[in-house]
Amino acid sequence: MKIAIAQLNFHIGNFDGNVEKMLKSIEEAKAQAADIICFSELSTCGYPPRDFLEFDDFIKKAEEAVARLAKAADGIAVVVGSPSKNPVIEGKDLFNSAYFLADQEVLQVQHKALLPTYDIFDEYRYFEPASEFKVVEYKGKRIALTVCEDIWNIGNENPLYTICPMDELMPQQPDFILNLSASPFNYNQADTRIHVVRSNVERYGIPMFYINHAGAQTELIFDGGSLVMSANGNIHDELPYFEECLRVYDLEEVKRGEINREQVKNKMAMIHDAIVLGVKDYFGKLGFEKAILGLSGGIDSAVTAVLAARALGNENVRVVLMPSQFSSDHSVQDAKDLAENLGLQYDVIEIEKVYHSYLKLLEPQFAGMPFNITEENLQARIRGMILMAMSNKFGHIVLNTSNKSEAAVGYGTLYGDMCGGLSVIGDVYKTEVFELARYINKDGEIIPENTIIKPPSAELRPNQKDSDSLPEYDILDKILYQYIEKRQGPQEIIELGFEEALVRRALRLVNINEFKRHQTAPVIRVSSKAFGMGRRMPIVGKYLS
Amino acid sequence: MKIAIAQLNFHIGNFDGNVEKMLKSIEEAKAQAADIICFSELSTCGYPPRDFLEFDDFIKKAEEAVARLAKAADGIAVVVGSPSKNPVIEGKDLFNSAYFLADQEVLQVQHKALLPTYDIFDEYRYFEPASEFKVVEYKGKRIALTVCEDIWNIGNENPLYTICPMDELMPQQPDFILNLSASPFNYNQADTRIHVVRSNVERYGIPMFYINHAGAQTELIFDGGSLVMSANGNIHDELPYFEECLRVYDLEEVKRGEINREQVKNKMAMIHDAIVLGVKDYFGKLGFEKAILGLSGGIDSAVTAVLAARALGNENVRVVLMPSQFSSDHSVQDAKDLAENLGLQYDVIEIEKVYHSYLKLLEPQFAGMPFNITEENLQARIRGMILMAMSNKFGHIVLNTSNKSEAAVGYGTLYGDMCGGLSVIGDVYKTEVFELARYINKDGEIIPENTIIKPPSAELRPNQKDSDSLPEYDILDKILYQYIEKRQGPQEIIELGFEEALVRRALRLVNINEFKRHQTAPVIRVSSKAFGMGRRMPIVGKYLS
Secondary structure, three states: OEEEEEEOOOOOOOHHHHHHHHHHHHHHHHHOOOOEEEOOOOOOOOOOOHHHHHOHHHHHHHHHHHHHHHHHOOOOEEEEEEEEEOOOOOOOOEEEEEEEEEOOEEEEEEEOOOOOOOOOOOHHHOEOOOOOOOOEEEOOEEEEEEEHHHHOOOOOOOOOOOOOHHHHHHHHOOOEEEEEOOOEOOOOHHHHHHHHHHHHHHHHOOOEEEEOOEEEEOOEEEEEOOEEEOOOOOEEEEOOEOOOEEEEEEHHHHHHOOOOOOOOOOHHHHHHHHHHHHHHHHHHHHOOOOEEEEOOOOHHHHHHHHHHHHHHOHHHEEEEEOOOOOOOHHHHHHHHHHHHHHOOEEEEOOOHHHHHHHHHHOHHHHOOOOOOHHHHHHHHHHHHHHHHHHHHHHOOEEEEOOOHHHHHHOOOOOOOOOOOOEEOOOOOOHHHHHHHHHHHOOOOOOOOHHHHHOOOOOOOOOOOOHHHHOOOHHHHHHHHHHHHOOOOOHHHHHHOOOOHHHHHHHHHHHHHOHHHHHOOOOEOOOOOOOOEOOEOOOOOOOOOO | OEEEEEEOOOOOOOHHHHHHHHHHHHHHHHHOOOOEEEOOOOOOOOOOOHHHHHOHHHHHHHHHHHHHHHHHOOOOEEEEEEEEEOOOOOOOOEEEEEEEEEOOEEEEEEEOOOOOOOOOOOHHHOEOOOOOOOOEEEOOEEEEEEEHHHHOOOOOOOOOOOOOHHHHHHHHOOOEEEEEOOOEOOOOHHHHHHHHHHHHHHHHOOOEEEEOOEEEEOOEEEEEOOEEEOOOOOEEEEOOEOOOEEEEEEHHHHHHOOOOOOOOOOHHHHHHHHHHHHHHHHHHHHOOOOEEEEOOOOHHHHHHHHHHHHHHOHHHEEEEEOOOOOOOHHHHHHHHHHHHHHOOEEEEOOOHHHHHHHHHHOHHHHOOOOOOHHHHHHHHHHHHHHHHHHHHHHOOEEEEOOOHHHHHHOOOOOOOOOOOOEEOOOOOOHHHHHHHHHHHOOOOOOOOHHHHHOOOOOOOOOOOOHHHHOOOHHHHHHHHHHHHOOOOOHHHHHHOOOOHHHHHHHHHHHHHOHHHHHOOOOEOOOOOOOOEOOEOOOOOOOOOO
16 A cells, blocks of 8 residues: 655645645645545644634635545545534534545544644634544555544653543554644654654554644744654654655555664754744745845844845845944944845934934923933834834835843833844744854854854943843843743742842743733744743733732 | 622732732621632632643642631631642643632532633633532532533533533532632623523522622723522622622522512623723733823724723823824814813824934935825824833833724734733724713713714825725624624625625735734723634634635
8 A cells, every 4th residue: 555645835724725735746646656645634724723713614615625625536545634513512613633535535534532722722722522433444454543632642741631542543453543733843843743653653563654734824833744654663754844745655665664764853953944934934825025124233133134035035135224323333234244145135224313303302201301211112113113114115024033032031122123023033042043143154154253242232222231131141041941941930940050039030021021922923933832822821910020 | 508709809820919808808708797708710819820820839829829718717618719730640730620618628629610712711721621520518508619611501502511510410409509700791791691690590490609700800801790699590689890899698588589680781881891990900900000192183092091091090191192294183172172171191292203204214215105004104103102102201001092993904003003001992893982982971071072073084194084995884893793703704794785895805804914913912802702812813824815
């Protein structure tokens, strides 16, 4: 038996586009004599469709998509993920289903049983869990059909669910497992995924074909890396990351388990590639081509500019240098050097005159009051306004250049440097931004060395440095990581050896700045806990604040 | 037996404050010889605690709060909602529990079985559902202890759950039902709630004490209105809405069912009071006193100013009139009249000079290009910046004045008129804003009549009217209501008699403007479907767009 797996880049709600893409893959698989082709979870409608699932019209369109694919299941079986209606009146209205289409009909439908409802996942909001499990019999083989999380309740110290679908299916003696996934990237996820797939094949003694989605959906990057694993735990094949791919396998060969090839994974390379895909798909799927961003001479905007240029092409990225009286000469030069290294169109727009026109305008109100954060924010907001005006006039999307450390502690100006349609490095801590810059420069200087080595500064008042207001990033980032990614409380973090006052201050800053993060652009997620849909915090509260 | 119910205003994560408040109520109830006092759902930690629940430290503090309350359960039983740990390793780590505290100990704990996971609710994200149901025996009575949603699976045409906790409890012959709730306001919710409570008492033939939370938590307004209902469906008592209250009842009297008094509910009065509480608690719980907003002379900012003044006191609300060359004379006068009617401090700050300084600055880039949306947005953003600068200098929170119709179709400028820390009327359609203005003026003119009767205009170019860009609001709002609140698709809305092109355009505008709503302030929720945490839509998609 020959099995094709296709990791494709779907577009949420674009049923026609998604079906066309799958029809093309079905033709390719047939040309390679495949008996079965399998796509990823909810591939008709794209993942995650979120509250579109609550619209009957949306579900009807998904059903029509399945019907079109069923027609193409002629001489080949097609396995596709799509929402299906729950015929029972009690419970949620939908299932998250895998359709097994053969001989131009729906041969079988298996619903998902384990519905992730944590972090970025909301599946119990929409779906009823499966209560029946039945292998699919096709061409003399018995197939355990599973959807994503269904294989994830194994080998955990703290299992999230009380049942295990594969345990239910095994008495029916399946020959192999098909798993339709939509598993989003974080820089540890590929390893975790391989561990989970291996735990399954080793426990059940049968091979698995694991098909992931490959494409970015706003903040979520589905990274592909689909797996074919033999029962002995060998990786028969691992599809590329961050791109579409279709490959065909001979089941008997996979069963032999003689091949074991795993791709080398480098944290910074994966983060880099994930963000590039994230930017590319955000623009492509929204129908935009051109980005604009402010270039300060600092490392955050430099890294953002490089990633944007790689995602969109240097001809599609315009940068604006907006020095004020507080900007150092070298900042402007560093920014120019970078723009020239990347071949980007750049403008230099001095903000001092507009800044003074605001001060003059507000003189009656501000009379006699000293320079403070107000005037700092004014500068940042003038820059934001210039970028927004340019984007309005020329049809760019403004890219936000905030890093995760700043976003965490609220070291940024709402509607100023926090503006933009997409936060490119908002899930990358400052210390990781430096690593990313080094990775970008690995084959030669793209980001000026001076940008990397100088002390970080917002340059909003004379001789300002980030370290005037914030702890050193190498300590701050470690505390933030414990609080955000590891969900450790103050006592637990202090016990790791950090100074109590520093820990309490950092956690307080994170909590009191929830209101700022609430109003910022979607953040491309590269860690296991990013700001955005996966981290839901009260704005008004009084906890560690 | 005497039963006290207390609907209190809790503060998320403020364990000490919440416990102090409950201890005071326990003393009051004891003074009135109550045998039992019952508080609302998750009253130790406040509702909704959201992802704070994922921190062990937070759960530990909730446990400590329960221990403090247990000590006070001396001569009185105390029923309190709090998270509790799931001792079973499989499944979610927590339960959403009702603690029955008596004789300074935990007499019994009943977990919640029905976990709302829709709209603004995320309970399955955190909690494992109860699988055991046992009445509490106390002073010769058998009490059916339930948490919020547990009583909501009755009388629905489309029940969300496959089990019904009260059906499980009834064989144990309870004498009455206690229900600990945190049920957020929308303008139909009080009626729905009474219907649900009545369905229960009539089905099971026993009375119910229904205790709701009373306080605002960012966007959610918990409106109180706790209920004591006799088995015959008579409303023995209905607590006030939007305020704290403690009352004590004699169980035998409630059983007799001789009293039936229901408060009159007026949609606009309830929306008005809900928003006033929402603003008041947003400021109070964040530790702010003063608000600032722009007053354009239009109806949205007028209504917002009135609501803010009623929430915070007129001495705490400052308004800024920011006319440009496109502002009409009457707008400035209307705004001044309102400020004077309300006794608000106001500033007039003309934006024309700053506007021209931007145009001059951007001349090299914009040379030869016509006036368009860019220049309109510039004006709106200058106003936003002035408000933000004032708020930075004087310690205000900026109030956002966008209405739901604008927010829906993206008729607003990001970082301009869409700025602010809290959206006051962002869940009120434009046509309802007019109703609210009439309600405000019911006893005399507060909002100038001219503000109410003139055609809505953004005044960002000469002689502009909203109706140049948008359908008339009386049609638009009806389409939006069908799409947003009723989740009807285009075909269903067209079949209601609306013009196809108009429907498709309106729905498209809603969907393509998700990116704007993503970056706006929390919206005080007054309808059954508000923008914000209860409506989760993809930003990048291609559905009806």
